[in-house]
Amino acid sequence: MRYAGIDIGSRTIELVVLRDGEIIESRQADSGFDPMTQAKDLLAGVEHDHIIATGYGRHLFELSFDALTVTEIKAYAVGVSALFPGVRTILDIGGQDSKAIAVNDKGKAIKFEMNDRCAAGTGKFMEIMANTLGYSIDEFGKEALKATKDIQISSMCTVFAESEVTSLLARGEKPQEIALGLHRSIVRRAVAMLKRVSIKEAIVFAGGVARNSCMHHLLEEALEKNILVPENPQAMGAFGAALLAGGIC
């Protein structure tokens, strides 16, 4: 039997297909303007017996494809605990939201927090900031790591932060240092959210933003704890959904 999980996020769609518990397929596409068409394209030629959808587009998918759904919180908890059996805390920063999840010893989510309505501190925020500094999203974190000085960024609102960055640049501050300041402000927010939920080890950092090595480094520094990052951090939701498809159906 083949079980699929699809995570329809605001920025990307991830698909994972399992056979006998092994990942046999892992795909990704941009969500674009029409996520359902994108999802359909992504699924083209993929065989599966059961599929579960997660992510912010899950209910649209449920309507168009007659699939079951779970929230990202459950999907991430299941996916991450399967890879890291000792995990107790998950930080997931995705395209448009961030979550802190506490997990019990059975891999079940027991408490969570999500960011509020705006995109502050999420992947989208980082993308816009990187853009303002003239970096690609991959360069953004790498360059920030090279900074030698800290610059305090005070705004977390995307619009205000953007103009703050512009005026810092105009003042002659180095892009690398501004980038570091931006990373630090996102980490401060993430840490505050984690502290409301749990900072029990093992801690796993997942979601697309976990690929950013500067974020990883600063989080470890701020929490003074070792933090694990899966190889494909952005696919944990789809992976968890696929595992659930295998268990539920």
Next chain:
Amino acid sequence: MSKNYKDMWKNLGLKLIPHDALLEVLGKGYEDIYLTQNNRPESMAYFNFVMSEIHGLRIKELLDEKTAGRKVIGSFCVFVPEEIVLAADATLIGLCTGADFATEEVDKLLQRNTCSLIKSAFGFKVGKVCPYIESANMIVGENTCDGKKKSYEILKNLVPNLYVMDLPQMKSDEGKALLKAEYLRFKEAVEKLTGISIDATRLKKGIDIVNNKRKAIHRLSDLRKADPSPISGLDALLANQVFFYDNPVRFTESVNKICDELKKRIEKKEGVFPKGTPRILLSGCPMAVPNWKLPWIIETSGAVIVGEESCVGERGARNLTDDSGNTVDELMEAIINRYFKVDCAIFTPNPDRLDHIVEMVEKYQANGVVHYGLQFCQPYLMESMPVEKALEEKNIPTLRIDTDYSMEDVGQLKTRVEAFVELLK
């Protein structure tokens, strides 16, 4: 709604075009949220009717009562004692404050950090779309939270017949003395308004009517202990909302009729959702008509609401008024004692509320608590964190929601609520 109400609305000074728009939104919301529910009790038909005539027949009744010499008094809070109003042959109406309206106009009067409930009260007034406000001979504002207290200074300019009632903030002897003084002053004001002098017989009758209404709600709440729950939380909330503006005697009969039907359902083990559906206790700020957003999200996310720890719910209707006294003094004392027990978050400290939440979790066998705080509502948001902490220490899963009347955050709320329901399974 029938066309011949147009003249009635015009005579009340309503603005017909925005009023039509409001009725349309209200009707559509009711249809989408209420009429799409499965397995509703048949006797909820009464409430469908009440809702469809919310600005029609009920207003006509009030106006007919007025023609016959009765007075209509509007209120924003469960601290306004209905017993006293009924004793003077007047009618008490809870003014709905459950939807945004005329927001641009309201923003000119109230600062941004004001809760939706207060803004709504203003919106309905400045938008001239609420026939209840316009029908009232007297509107009672009460000094509860700072938002309301200060906003009444501004509302007074729009509503000349606003009567402001002071309320205590502490459950002390001095607090009680203040409540007593204010209730006596209110009684005089009502007597002056109606020209009726309230004696013991009248007061007893008022107490009886209100107690019966509360008893019917208690009966309804009690039936919700069953699993599967015989009625949805949305429908039970609606009954609690209509509590505030329907004719009290008719309301009591209608709720009792629903209860008879629910009793049969329970005997047949029938419910609105399957047995074992996660059960939620909703706790926090009051939800006035047509504020159904959060309950709707909860009940379309695989859970059922089994109780409301709210003023539109058990906090408002919990206690009966002792009717054993024989003099006006004794009965007034009983009324004061009854209302002094209301555990609104404007009191400090307010330990009874937490006890009641825990008690309700046990009584209705709730699996978790959703704490609903209106954005910018200091009293309830301040209490939400210690409440969450205390409940979690007792292993009662709790989700804190901080929201307003807009629909912007529905997607995000849905994810949070669904994830919470997943935790409960």
